[in-house]
Amino acid sequence: MTNVAPFSYRDLQAVIGYAAAHLPADISIVGVSTDSRTLTDGNVFIALRGERFDGHDHVDRVLREGNASCAVVSEDYLHHAAADLRPRLIGVPDTLRALGSFAWWHRRRFGIPVIAIAGAAGKTSTKELTAAVVSQAFRVLKTEANYNNQVGTPLTLLQLAAEHQAAVIEIGTNEPGEIELLSAMVQPTHGLITNIGKEHLEKLIDLDGVEREETALFDYLNDHDGLAFVNADDERLRTYERKVGRTITFGLDHDADIRIGVTFDASLLPVVHIIKDTFTFRARLATPGIAAARNAACAIAIGWSLQMSADEVRVGLESYDPPASHGYARMSVERMGGLTILNDTYNANPESMRVALDTLGRYPGTRRLAVLGDMRELGDASEDEHMAILGEAASHADAVIVTGDEFRRAVERLDAPHVLWCATHSGCVEQIRSLAGTEAIILVKGSRGMTMEKVIALLHE
Template sequence: MKKITVSDLKKMTSAELVNQDVLKRRAISGVSTDSRAVKKNDLFFALKGEEFDAHDFIDSVVKAEAVAIVVHREWAKNNDKYFRTFPCLFVIVNDTTIAFGELARIYRRKFDIPVIAIGGSNGKTTTKEMVNAVLRTKYNVLSTEGNLNNHIGVPQTLFRLTSKHDVAVVEIGTNHFGELKYLCSIAEPTHGLITNIGKEHLEFFGDEDGVAREELELFNYLNSHRAVAFVNSDDRYLKAGAARLKKQVIYGIFSNADIRAKKVQVDERGQSAFEITWQKKKFLLKVKLRVPGMHNVTNALAASAVGLQLRVKPKKIAKALKDFSSASKRMEVLTNDGITILNDTYNSNPDSVIVALKTLSSFTTIGKKIVVLGDMRELGDASKREHTNIGVIVSEMKFDHLFTFGPFSKYTSEAFGVSAKHFESKEELAMELKKILKRGDVVLVKGSRGMKMEDVVNQLIVANGQSTMKDKH
């Protein structure tokens, strides 16, 4: 990593340094928030949450030879004589979490490179991975690991920047008003895209208008800093929100966009082939995806738009998208004993469930199409209504079976009708599911993160790769 200096540390709000001469002898080589993973010469932030306090592990951090530790002022006051004897620099601040973000911003400013922020209600991680895959064909890219997209994850990503990186792709997420504005102030993106606006975290945002207000903070930041926004013009909220943008690249399938997908064809496994046109260069690019679902055409368009803007060759874009495969639990296609499992268990909300159902519907199969759903969480007062609505949609789409788990998913089963089955445990659900599955069947499994519906998937496929299901033909 690039050098973090005493001057950098002093820039954090109300920072007081104790034993600062330590940095004359030892340089900071990394930044950590996990006391179990601290390495020699790391800078450690003692973060404090509702259920944990890293200050309790200061002794082990010192033993691991951290060069510097950032602590709360209250802790320092209560342990004044104790910590001053340690052979490392202590930085005393009012709030270590806020200081963590402040230093991440200070560190990010050491790099004059494109920083691309990716937000949105659904598909952030898949789009981020597609953008990463496209840009990697030309650049050394730093990308968010997994979905570390909050006020802790974004700084962690930025602290991984080194002089070898040409571009950073940073996922940003939110479930409360004000979070995206804060994350933008830390990452200071030069480019950004919002995948879509949907019914996410309605418990906190109220409705889609509230979601849009929060997600569009990314566009607000980009506009105020004359940075480039990539706009999905098929989304009515994003199209409206982009009207005032000074710098924008527009992509879409159904609208008149700068970068557009045409002649989309879907095969028997839900995989799409299509052509991308770019008005600016008047060229045509043919793309074939391995990942299923029409939503991934839009995700691929977003990645193409970023790649073209950053001058990646079209042929390299096409190859990167062709070779792209889904991340774990994100519309991950698993096959076992002739049965196809769509493992979309990472998270769930009403819009992402509908997208998943459409993806299942796009599969051509000789067997049954089965839907397994867990609760969609954080919907607040809309929970009963939205779960009921999903049951109606599943019924209208004529799927063969619906299995549900979770207190709110009971409304989904009731709306589907008498042939749906609701379970009080995932073990019972999986056991019943195995009884009806045969070769040629396709089963979709989905639910919010807290429901851990991957447990159902894991019970269908044992560790040695052999199915627990018997062939019933």
């Protein structure tokens, strides 16, 4: 992700402080980069450190080749840097935080609606559908893919330009405090939490911890007179209608400011409808399942709050065509002879597993198989959560095939003869071919690390 965000000497004092005081007073930065491969003239290069890389390895080259105006480095690197490079180096305690500071400062230049989307599951799909709707009336910047962390979010914000009239920004979390940090960086005017579910329990511990973490977005909105979109169908979130100053409620199953109805066609594509004075329409979605309808409720509520017309919102919903899957995907329907594959292999946690299994159960067909891989990052709750999912799967599928160590332990503890555990992806395929017959609906899902898309690839062979 490249950008041309400008920063003057005065801007640098506001972003970095005294550490940038030695730079030339006439310095003019155009763009912030963390990737030495895409660096362009005038960029400031920020050297980030990760588990498998260190941007500091490239600082000497990018400065000597003349691409970068200056570089932001760690204080320990600065102390050992070559003397001739030090005038162009800015030493900071944490280069990742410095990247966020650049984005925070740049975001302050734009007085436009900025919509932040958080939640345990469905963030990316909701962000994409919301951006499709909002773009019918505004020129929109959106988070690309799922770049929702402390690197992707600031790089997205730095792409804001005069052409943009609104932004839809996805923010995610892996540990306590991340949503609070990203909310402060994004400075949203509007915010939506899709749901509260069991995610990243290794660090968030339990549902109370997830709720505290995700609702930091609502805390920010409440403190800054922002507008919070409250999911009335979520037992934990619906209480925030009374806790946040400005809210719009939405949902399918409970009374709400924006309550939509939903029916399904023969292919389980949702038809959503709403009757609210002149804001009345029906829209057919291109993504199957109940999750798509819930995502639509989010997008409709946001469109309504921005005073978009019913036609604009309808066109946005119907025009959104999820990208064709190549490998892993989010609830993509693939045909393979008489088999219908529900490819939901992008990722998994207990909440998204339940939604996917609900979609499998609703999908028209005579035989249904659930092929599931482990859910990662559940900490001490992992065994119980995998056992619970086995119970859910049995109620929605005629046969359940699982793989991964966590599901193996759950199967052994549950003593479930109706569940087949396989050690490998190829083992899963053998069981599918044995059980599916000539026609079946097959859900394939698991955490990203389980690479369950390999099951589908093997089925194609």
